[in-house]
Amino acid sequence: MSEWWSYRLSDFLLFSPRTYWRLFELHNEALWPLPLVTLALGLAALALALLRARHHGKLIAFVLAILWAFVGWSFLWQRYATINWAAVYIAPVFALEALLLALLAGARDGLTVDQPGFRRMAAMALIALGLGYPLLAPLFGRPWQGAEVFGTAPDPTAIATLGFALLAGGGRAMLLCLVPLLWCAASGVTLWAMDDAQAWVLFASAALSIAALTAVIWTAFHRPIRTAGLRQKGPV
Amino acid sequence: MDFRHTTRRAVLAGGVALAASTVARPLHAQSPQVLTRPIPSTGEQIPAMGLGTWITFNVGNDPVLRDECAAVMAAFFEHGGRMIDSSPMYGSSQPVIGHGLQKLGAPPVFSAEKVWTSSGEDGPEQMEQSRRYWGVPRFDLMQVHNLLAWQDHLKTLRAMKEAGQVRYVGITTSEGRRHDLFEEIMRSETLDFVQLTYNIVDREVEQRLLPLARDRGMAVIVNRPFQQGYLTRQLEGEKLPDWAGEIGANTWAQFILKFILSHPAVTVAIPATTRVDHVRENVAAAIGPLPDEAMRQRMAAYVEEL
Numbered sequence: 001m002s003e004w005w006s007y008r009l010s011d012f013l014l015f016s017p018r019t020y021w022r023l024f025e026l027h028n029e030a031l032w033p034l035p036l037v038t039l040a041l042g043l044a045a046l047a048l049a050l051l052r053a054r055h056h057g058k059l060i061a062f063v064l065a066i067l068w069a070f071v072g073w074s075f076l077w078q079r080y081a082t083i084n085w086a087a088v089y090i091a092p093v094f095a096l097e098a099l100l101l102a103l104l105a106g107a108r109d110g111l112t113v114d115q116p117g118f119r120r121m122a123a124m125a126l127i128a129l130g131l132g133y134p135l136l137a138p139l140f141g142r143p144w145q146g147a148e149v150f151g152t153a154p155d156p157t158a159i160a161t162l163g164f165a166l167l168a169g170g171g172r173a174m175l176l177c178l179v180p181l182l183w184c185a186a187s188g189v190t191l192w193a194m195d196d197a198q199a200w201v202l203f204a205s206a207a208l209s210i211a212a213l214t215a216v217i218w219t220a221f222h223r224p225i226r227t228a229g230l231r232q233k234g235p236v
Numbered sequence: 237m238d239f240r241h242t243t244r245r246a247v248l249a250g251g252v253a254l255a256a257s258t259v260a261r262p263l264h265a266q267s268p269q270v271l272t273r274p275i276p277s278t279g280e281q282i283p284a285m286g287l288g289t290w291i292t293f294n295v296g297n298d299p300v301l302r303d304e305c306a307a308v309m310a311a312f313f314e315h316g317g318r319m320i321d322s323s324p325m326y327g328s329s330q331p332v333i334g335h336g337l338q339k340l341g342a343p344p345v346f347s348a349e350k351v352w353t354s355s356g357e358d359g360p361e362q363m364e365q366s367r368r369y370w371g372v373p374r375f376d377l378m379q380v381h382n383l384l385a386w387q388d389h390l391k392t393l394r395a396m397k398e399a400g401q402v403r404y405v406g407i408t409t410s411e412g413r414r415h416d417l418f419e420e421i422m423r424s425e426t427l428d429f430v431q432l433t434y435n436i437v438d439r440e441v442e443q444r445l446l447p448l449a450r451d452r453g454m455a456v457i458v459n460r461p462f463q464q465g466y467l468t469r470q471l472e473g474e475k476l477p478d479w480a481g482e483i484g485a486n487t488w489a490q491f492i493l494k495f496i497l498s499h500p501a502v503t504v505a506i507p508a509t510t511r512v513d514h515v516r517e518n519v520a521a522a523i524g525p526l527p528d529e530a531m532r533q534r535m536a537a538y539v540e541e542l
């Protein structure tokens with residue numbers, strides 16, 4: 001489009017903040033009590049990860065795959081698209097993430113916990129944020145009824161997924177992070193255009209994930225040295 | 237051609253009168269007349285205050301917000317408003333207007349729509365979809381949104397007008413974009429309407445486009461009168477000058493709207509709102525006195541000072 005530079009970010013916002021936030025009220029009302037179930041699934045995934053239960057990697061990837069497919073269809077396609085036609089194009093990307101997760105669930109390790117130090121802390125923080133996301137509604141002065149819940153709303157689902165992927169680490173995790181990262185950026189920009197401070201939650205989550213991913217890449221490049229070091233400690 | 241026009245107008249006037257008798261008459265009878273302006277290409281009179289729907293009417297399937305929009309529309313028609321402007325670009329605004337029109341029992345709307353697609357071929361289908369959303373037999377005005385694929389769409393629109401599928405044809409822009417091309421099209425094409433941004437702060441169009449519209453006999457729709465609410469928010473804390481009473485402006489919104497309507501080339505202003513009190517306030521700005529040239533200068537100077 002010509003003269004694109006004359007547009008402000010808010011020129012691309014199609015709806016009012018009130019309409020946007022009410023989407024979650026209507027969504028929760030329509031799905032109730034499903035948000036409780038999806039949140040419980042998230043907590044169960046976290047427990048599996050903490051306990052490093054048998055097959056936890058596969059189970060976590062499976063749960064996330066279902067929830068991404070569900071959020072893409074029920075929120076983006078059916079609800080968000082009613083006020084933002086761009087959501088129609090984003091919903092398939094959620095389906096793609098669901099597919100990647102499903103493939104991973106079928107693989108040997110799934111999202112098996114395998115990360116030490118900073119990355120683990122970052123991942124835990126992201127999971128805690130994703131699961132504790134409903135608290136943001138009252139914190140930002142909105143009613144509980146409009147809380148964004150992991151597994152039914154996209155932002156907490158994306159943030160917690162970043163956490164679970166980072167907890168697993170490795171190349172697959174990086175691949176899995178791409179869609180949630182893009183979503184955090186898109187949603188953050190939307191909230192920013194709405195002049196909503198909650199945008200920072202998304203930007204901070206994305207920044208933390210990128211920092212942790214950088215650490216994963218760093219480790220991957222330096223692995224031979226560390227492995228050698230570890231080996232020396234083992235029973236030779 | 238002339239004959240067909242007259243007939244169509246007569247039919248429309250009849251339809252409007254019939255609808256008005258069911259919806260707007262009781263309040264009309266009591267309330268003072270809203271200023272009307274002639275559409276230069278036909279002479280048809282149209283109330284000078286319209287209603288925009290960008291953002292405000294994009295409320296999806298939310299039943300509460302849909303009914304709020306219908307309430308805004310009801311107040312708009314009750315007080316004598318007629319033109320509602322929308323676009324396929326505005327998300328769910330079109331079906332939300334349709335919901336309102338149905339709920340209000342087909343009030344006398346002047347439907348102003350747009351075609352917004354980069355492909356000339358896709359234009360007719362998009363316009364038909366828009367028509368279904370509104371639930372009207374045909375649009376009064378179809379505009380090429382932001383000059384997108386304007387050559388192809390104008391060709392289609394001209395044919396549609398010939399066939400009686402649309403009454404008026406126009407083009408739109410906003411916030412000063414592509415004014416050179418806009419001017420070129422205004423000079424070379426026959427148009428019933430042009431839509432552009434004009435308010436007490438954004439006055440570039442006074443130089444060329446507004447005088448040109450007068451010369452070429454084109455009706456002018458003014459969009460973004462409040463700079464999307466930025467202007468009204470900025471002025472909120474400022475004191476309205478005492479002399480605003482002389483032109484019957486009780487609020488900043490009315491002050492701005494009266495400034496816009498007092499330009500002789502302006503036909504209709506289309507502020508958007510989610511609020512019934514605001515729509516009343518806006519339509520009321522088209523009732524009573526308007527500033528003369530000296531007063532206009534004073535108004536603009538006053539706002540500039542703030």
Ligand SMILES: NC(=O)c1ccc[n+]([C@@H]2O[C@H](COP(=O)([O-])OP(=O)(O)OC[C@H]3O[C@@H](n4cnc5c(N)ncnc54)[C@H](OP(=O)(O)O)[C@@H]3O)[C@@H](O)[C@H]2O)c1
Nearest residue numbers: 288289290408410459460461462463464465489507508510
């Ligand atoms: N290129 C194009 O074709 C184009 C471009 C832009 C706009 N348009 C058309 O022009 C219409 C108007 O432009 P716009 O919607 O962008 O902006 P606008 O009408 O300048 O501003 C709308 C804002 O003004 C506020 N407002 C309305 N009445 C008020 C009052 N009496 N007092 C205080 N605030 C008031 C509304 O808030 P509340 O809800 O709180 O009242 C709303 O946020 C659009 O809706 C659209 O139909 C067309």
